[in-house]
Amino acid sequence: MSVSTGLKALTRREVLRFVRRPYNTFLPPFITNVLYFSVFGVILGERISEVGGVPYIQFILPGLAVLGAVSNAFENASFSIFHGRWNEYIDEALTSPLAYWEMVVAYVVSSALRGVLIGVLVAVIGALFTPVRSLANPLYAVAFLAVITTLFAGFGVIGGLAAEDWDHLTVLNQFILRPLVFFGGVFYSLDALTGVARTASYLNPMVYMVNGVRYGVIGVSDIDPDAALVVLTGLTAAVLAVDVWLFRRGYGLTD
């Protein structure tokens, strides 16, 4: 199947939008993660014994990569769509002959790409602090990173369509996404939890994402990575189908 010129044009527009603004897109996660690795990895990490058989700083590295990747994938899609709605220039695409699924693919692919780039950036920063010179399961690392950034880009599309004000975007990111990530096992192993806390953690999709990427990077995981990958892939397909349905209905876009 060849990619249409229209789809390529909208995808390129979306990619250029964030690539040309590195101070907004790449610099903040760079600084934030240098601080994370310095404080949690080096200063506090030296006082924490190994987790899952690896130094603490190596243990948190995949989780921080996931945190950066999904946050940016979500933010990119939700911001771009909402900003376009707010200033009505999303009409440029909506009044074009692009198919609804093409519009969704363009927003999702570009946002997932930003998520992947930030995830890789975080991993590179982490590698400067700790000797991770090769990936334990590279295919898993790539597959999980691709799936979770696509999934969160898909969620971002819904957020961008549903938001009616800038505050709504902040709520989605700060009060829903970020707590899920922090309670998703970025900074601790599920072995540290017992009872209800441990059981509840299995309901948090971030647990599967963080552990999946962790398995790909350092070969350590609290869950079965194959099952996690299948479930997350299915969830991603479902979210993308919802995205296309919302565009077709004109939810947040027409009237």
Add this chain to the structure above:
Amino acid sequence: MPPAIHTDDLVKEYGDVRALDGLSLSVPEGSFFGLLGPNGAGKTTFIETLVGLVRKTSGTAEVFGHDVEDDYREARDAIGLAPQEFNVDRFFPIREVLMHKAGYHGVPDEEAAERAADALETVGLGGKAETRFDWLSGGMKRRFMLARAMVTDPDLLILDEPTAGVDVELRHDLWDVISGLNDDGTTVLLTTHYIEEAERLCDEVAIIDSGRKVTVATPDDLTERGTDEVTLTLEAAPAAVPAVDDERVDGVAVDGRTVTLRASSGSEVVPVAVRQLEAAGHRVLDVDVARTSLEDVFVDVTRTGGEATDGSRGRHDDEEAQEVAP
């Protein structure tokens, strides 16, 4: 060939409000079609229904035979839209905005770049290609809206108040560009509050009000339907309102020595009126005919709901004048 636009019993409801109330309209291919109506008449809703920014409640809407919802890709590909509001991508220089828009319509990169440059030159913005939209002056922004509508080489150009707020010189420049496109075969749908614009440019005009079509006609036909004002100055004031017996005369008023007739085809009524007044013993010293304008007709039909031929012409007669039907 199907018409450029065809709607049948088109309805759009927003809750209890009917923005379009059974609008049926046909715009011939290649025509320069004006859409007039007061604020809130439904003009923008109609346009947004065609381009997919508004979902119709019921009825049909087609662009060159393509249903705007079932065949939305074909319908939208045929349309170039210059909306009233400045809904332009602020992240990129205007040259790239045009390239993106052309790209969305399937125009390859190289050709998109050429079209963007051509469109900017056509509207006189060639020197501003690398400027962002926000940094353009108001007039330049209006020019750019037209360039963006043109860059996809549409078969149907929809212009929603394209000259709103621009000076006379720029308005004439934009008219020249739009007329040129129409001469080359592009169908143009124009909404405007400048009646002169519709009178000067349009082959045909539809007047809509409250989401309904009031009338469709050529500007000449519409002005013909209006009521002219014929003013006759007599040597002496008449003792009573003189009778002028002609079916085209709608009313006679007297104010001192001045007799005012309201009549269709005022110029043709003049010799009849003069003859009858002089036969009745009055001496006519001067005659003046004020032709109705499209603006008068517009005001008239949107106020009376379409009874232009029977209604008043929208000017208020002197309250002191006596008035009788002929």
